Amino acid sequence: MDQSADRIEAVLKEERVFYPSEDFKRSALLAKPEEYQALYEESLRDPEGFWGRFAGEFHWFEPWKKVLEWNVPYAKWFVGGKTNLTYNALDRHLASRRNKAAIVFEGEPGDSRVLTYHDLHREVSKFANVLKGLGVNKGDRVTIYLPMIPEAAIAMLACARIGAIHSVVFGGFSASALAERINDAQSAVLVTADGGWRRGSVVPLKANADEALASTESVRHVVVVRRVGQEVPMLPGRDHWYHELMASASDRCEAEPLDSEHPLFILYTSGSTGKPKGVMHTTAGYMAYVALTARYVFDLKETDTYFCTADVGWVTGHSYVVYGLLLNGATTLMYEGAPNWPDEGRIWNIIDKYGVSILYTAPTAIRAFMKWGEQWPLKYRLSSLRLLGSVGEPINPEAWLWYYHVIGKGRCPIVDTWWQTETGGIMITTLPGVHPMKPGHAGKPFFGVEPDIVDTSGKTITGADEGGHLIIKRPWPSMLRTVWGDPERYERQYWSQYPGNYFTGDGARRDSDGYYLIMGRVDDVLNVSGHRLGTMEVESALVSHPAVAEAAVVGRPDPIKGEGIVAFVTLKAGYTPSDALSAELKAHVVKAIGAIARPDEIRFTEAMPKTRSGKIMRRLLRQIAAGESEIKGDTSTLEDRSVVERLKAAQ
Numbered sequence: 001m002d003q004s005a006d007r008i009e010a011v012l013k014e015e016r017v018f019y020p021s022e023d024f025k026r027s028a029l030l031a032k033p034e035e036y037q038a039l040y041e042e043s044l045r046d047p048e049g050f051w052g053r054f055a056g057e058f059h060w061f062e063p064w065k066k067v068l069e070w071n072v073p074y075a076k077w078f079v080g081g082k083t084n085l086t087y088n089a090l091d092r093h094l095a096s097r098r099n100k101a102a103i104v105f106e107g108e109p110g111d112s113r114v115l116t117y118h119d120l121h122r123e124v125s126k127f128a129n130v131l132k133g134l135g136v137n138k139g140d141r142v143t144i145y146l147p148m149i150p151e152a153a154i155a156m157l158a159c160a161r162i163g164a165i166h167s168v169v170f171g172g173f174s175a176s177a178l179a180e181r182i183n184d185a186q187s188a189v190l191v192t193a194d195g196g197w198r199r200g201s202v203v204p205l206k207a208n209a210d211e212a213l214a215s216t217e218s219v220r221h222v223v224v225v226r227r228v229g230q231e232v233p234m235l236p237g238r239d240h241w242y243h244e245l246m247a248s249a250s251d252r253c254e255a256e257p258l259d260s261e262h263p264l265f266i267l268y269t270s271g272s273t274g275k276p277k278g279v280m281h282t283t284a285g286y287m288a289y290v291a292l293t294a295r296y297v298f299d300l301k302e303t304d305t306y307f308c309t310a311d312v313g314w315v316t317g318h319s320y321v322v323y324g325l326l327l328n329g330a331t332t333l334m335y336e337g338a339p340n341w342p343d344e345g346r347i348w349n350i351i352d353k354y355g356v357s358i359l360y361t362a363p364t365a366i367r368a369f370m371k372w373g374e375q376w377p378l379k380y381r382l383s384s385l386r387l388l389g390s391v392g393e394p395i396n397p398e399a400w401l402w403y404y405h406v407i408g409k410g411r412c413p414i415v416d417t418w419w420q421t422e423t424g425g426i427m428i429t430t431l432p433g434v435h436p437m438k439p440g441h442a443g444k445p446f447f448g449v450e451p452d453i454v455d456t457s458g459k460t461i462t463g464a465d466e467g468g469h470l471i472i473k474r475p476w477p478s479m480l481r482t483v484w485g486d487p488e489r490y491e492r493q494y495w496s497q498y499p500g501n502y503f504t505g506d507g508a509r510r511d512s513d514g515y516y517l518i519m520g521r522v523d524d525v526l527n528v529s530g531h532r533l534g535t536m537e538v539e540s541a542l543v544s545h546p547a548v549a550e551a552a553v554v555g556r557p558d559p560i561k562g563e564g565i566v567a568f569v570t571l572k573a574g575y576t577p578s579d580a581l582s583a584e585l586k587a588h589v590v591k592a593i594g595a596i597a598r599p600d601e602i603r604f605t606e607a608m609p610k611t612r613s614g615k616i617m618r619r620l621l622r623q624i625a626a627g628e629s630e631i632k633g634d635t636s637t638l639e640d641r642s643v644v645e646r647l648k649a650a651q
């Protein structure tokens, strides 16, 4: 293995190209660049024909009348059609795949369960009846706050079966983050667990839920899955054990015919304001797009065992743990716990144990694996792997090469998939049998996606490798439809900057082969370990502490997490900086948002660098946080230059 040579070269030049092997191409669903090109061109020339043909594979209670209606910035796909996503993800497979594994589950303590399509269909039908029994109607919101256990997928699918709108909240979010999301969605039911396993400890989900419910009013019923077996208080009339409700539920529940544009889910994500946005996705377009992307990007075969390490609390878990895979009748593996429990070989152990053929994970995880050392993967048989994926943040070439050589043994193509909560599905990637791979470049647009790179005036940047803003020039089926309860924010956030075009918030470059390289966010959004966090969110958490007068949060490069969080804080009179206060402020942020938002560093300062009009100059803070010795860029608008000098001196 020529790893160290690779590593040095990767730093020197990133232009090396890797080709899918002949072996991979032989059995790939798509293996010819001309085939991709023809389909891609068709998808832009005749989107209605292209998507209509593909959506025709699904079951429809009523056919659509029109494939696309586009009133900028509102798209409707498969207008007038009636379908049900769970009919297509479950019922449709019963004839041919009844006894095939739909979900393979590995719990952190080592327990394991396999749900066949038959089992999953039954469990989903039962839980759909449970929800109905609790008075959940079509259009009602159900918040799901669960660990990575099959019940999370069952609850999502049960909602989709009856037309309830799920809002999954990541189990790592705190009680107040949960309350904020329940209140915004006005959820009628909360599905949670007594706890979940994480590094051998219990995450107290029910306790968090109880705390959240003290400041919410909409929730009428709480369903509690028994996962860890701990005593938890149950409020009579409000709280119900999942297994008790399931014991008496009928296993017959026909899938509700739903309008193509019926809301499927809300998923909260961070933006550039303090309040997370409820990104709303609807039924048919999302279904078609995630199914087609899952099929072609992961080159899905009947015999694959697919393992995505994302939690269902994120969009990756929605689209590529649950929906995209089940829609294709594939086998999806869910793992509950940490990648380093009981040791750093856990992921490789799982791959060996179940014969995983496709692994989809995040660069931050890959960098952690690298740090832990290749002795861990080398202990296990990884020969079942045939395809690797990356998502969530830019992958540095060094991590790419490690993934390629140490995990894929040079046999497995890597798909570096760029997309977002808002896009619903993968937008830019190579197709594994078709395209050569360039480490660090996500690749080409998927079918139906028309990206562009523009300058701030909206003019296309034609020069190769010149940076600009990444926009999408036309609607695609799994595009978000609105921000829940705030259409104005939807219009302003995504469609006002480049009217008629979707603004991604990312910077990107395009090379002479038309490959896109994503450079990262251009707004006040951080990407910490592949998780999106708004700087304002962390700032509002900080200023809610009695000691804090003002806070400015910036990201700084982090070798494992991609980005780390540095918070500059000025204190109110009467408070003095100390390590204890720094620890208290970090804990305060964890309480307000969750552990993912814990600042790596709190830097106390007497003043912030501000413009004369009073705006904090984050650009300068970012440079200071990164430890840059020279402050670059224009500082002429600074009100008081000495603030910067003092901040630098305090490094």
Ligand code: PRX
Binding pocket: 269, 315, 316, 390, 391, 392, 393, 394, 395, 416, 417, 418, 419, 420, 421, 422, 442, 504, 505, 506, 518, 519, 520, 521, 527, 530, 531, 532
């Ligand atoms: O900055 C991009 C980065 O993650 C952002 C979207 O975050 P989220 O909505 O949480 O969804 C993450 C999982 C789809 C994007 O705006 N991002 C995502 N994938 C990549 C990426 N950056 C570079 N390369 C990627 N493959």
